[in-house]
Amino acid sequence: MNLSLQKKDKKYLWHPYTQMKDYQTRDLLIIDHAQGNYLYDEHGKRYFDTISSWWCILHGHNHPTMQEFVSRQLHRLDQVLLAGTSHEPAILLAEKLVKLTSAPLSKIFFSDNGSTACEVALKMSLQYWRHRELPAKNRFISLERGYHGDTIGTMSLGGVPEFHQEFKSILFPSFSLPSPHCYRCPMNREPGSCELECLNPLETLLAEKSEQVAAFILEPLLQAAGGMRMYPPAYLNRAAKLTKKYNIHLILDEVATGFGRTGRMFAYEHAGIVPDFLCLSKGLTGGMLAMGATVTSDKIYNAFYADYGENKTFYHGHTFTGNPLASAAALGSLQVFAEEKSLDYIQSIIPHLHQGMERFRALEWVGDVRCLGMICALELVKDKTSKEEFSFSERVGWKIYLKGLEKGLILRPMGNTVYLWLPLSTSRDEVDEIVELTYQVVADPKNIVGL
Ligand SMILES: Cc1ncc(COP(=O)(O)O)c(C=O)c1O
Incomplete structure (x- = not known):
């Protein structure tokens, strides 16, 4: 020893x-x-x-392919800021991620990890509604037993008391809904014979308060850190329809489920829907290096695209945003997906x-x-x-x-x-x-x- x-x-x-x-x-x-x-x-x-x-x-x-991608990059460019400068690995990775995800997802914002990928989506959603002159839309909906990271923002939308209760006094208020957990159904129904009654609280809330709500954030099909709770794609499909009907954003936290783990490249594919924001990390680099990404649409992006004086810039960034080595690892991982099918x-x-x-x-x-x-x-x-x-x-x-x-x-x-x-x-x-x-x-x- x-x-x-x-x-x-x-x-x-x-x-x-x-x-x-x-x-x-x-x-x-x-x-x-x-x-x-x-x-x-x-x-x-x-x-x-x-x-x-x-x-x-x-x-x-x-994995040798990923090692090769990263070591080649190590001899070319280790790190550079992504504000005002750019580099090939981040550009190529953004292009590949847009192609991999579904329309209308079209823009990639890089960050450092899963928590930041979610924080970025929350902040973008909030700021989007301000730019659209709907500043009252400043609350979020999340699920009990949901987990989106350990920053103050993501903990505010977390629903795992074991992790979050110590910090409750400083977390911001949000709407928390019962978790769609079939084994311990909150509506006392049996799997297979239910009518997704667990979505009723969402519909009731939105019918009453959607003008206060910016977005609904959830982990698609699997609440991982909350206890590996799984729920059917039909729930996600109906929840997505409700977010559209009531004009709020759908933020899917695929930090854990993304990149094949559920059998499809992204879990949202099982439900035949596309979110307004897709949060990625973990498998993004095949697990080799730390990186997060928030994927969104031109519709969101364009609300921030304005003359400098209008102050519509998205003021968010991390030192290592889009780090060239992490980007290279992610490109290497996507190469393995292609080569090894x-x-x-x-x-x-x-x-x-x-x-x-x-x-x-x-x-x-x-x-x-x-x-x-x-x-x-x-x-x-x-x-x-x-x-x-x-x-x-x-x-x-x-x-x-x-x-x-x-x-x-x-x-x-x-x-x-x-x-x-x-x-x-x-x-x-x-x-x-x-x-x-x-x-x-x-x-x-x-x-x-x-x-
Ligand atoms: C669904 C989900 N979102 C966010 C996170 C936070 O990611 P990170 O630990 O990289 O900040 C995790 C981590 O387990 C996660 O499972």
Whole structure:
């Protein structure tokens, strides 16, 4: 063991979303290197990157095509501001992203990460309505259990109390609606037989207050950080129609779902709709470098296009906006999509994965098995009939995480939800191995607190 690195980590580092006391007597997993779908620790032990390194790795780690794109760029131009100057990788990437998304999406605004991609959409929407002489449209609608990032703006529209309640006193007011969670339906309906009654609160709100509303922001088909809650494309389709009917913007946060993870390039495609703003990050660079992008239409862009004296400029930018190396990584990732036909490839992997997950349903403490593309989640419950949850203090997820590590899996359950978020490069054999190892962890009663 590399004692000095362990000691230095504890001395100097404060890790994100981590209770540091958990590591008072325990070592952190120090990753030494990665290859393909695997991470290797300092002792050479191999771990399958079951959660794609926080949902961003697409084609496996260190993909040679992407390495080549980035290293070529490293010898040409490392960084330059994007205000008043431009560069080839950002220009070519913007062109490719416009071609990849659907009309009328036509303009790309780069930023640094998923939170900023969403912040940009919120600010653009707000400013757009001011330019259109509708300044009263200054509130947003979001969903309970929604997650859009950790900045103050995105937290104000977040609906995960565990993450957001400490900051509530400074978050701005917004309209929060029930989450369309089929397993725990807020309208007490059964999936398949419902009429999407969960959209009624949206329609009621818009009928009464749409003149105060700038936009509705949500994660399409999957509320990821809120507990891997999945909902049907029909909900998204109807919600999009309501936003049009009541003249508010639709902001789709595809930071997590974008770039193939749901089986289509973008999750909105499943619903046959196009948002006013599309927020991208994570898979944008295949997970290699940090980057965010907000995609919008000429209609929005043109409202900002004016003589300087009119002060309609969008005053937003980050030092590393459109960074050439990150842009090159994104171009490299899109090249891999084209060369490896990644989207075609996963069409046979996805049903195989979903089928493999079916075996979990029989387990006494698995309340729900839900899958979307390369993502599958298991919601663990104390009682299947009442759907009683394990309490926070029982730490079911933590036990599963530790057992997963022993088996060579990086499972990082969210509360009582164990999930797989697999790279698009996962093979059939790897799916079988991951599902089997995950089963060994989840099926063992010793790993489930409170039984
Ligand atoms: C849907 C969604 N939006 C926004 C974010 C925030 O992205 P970042 O962590 O890059 O700021 C995340 C991160 O997990 C996310 O899942």
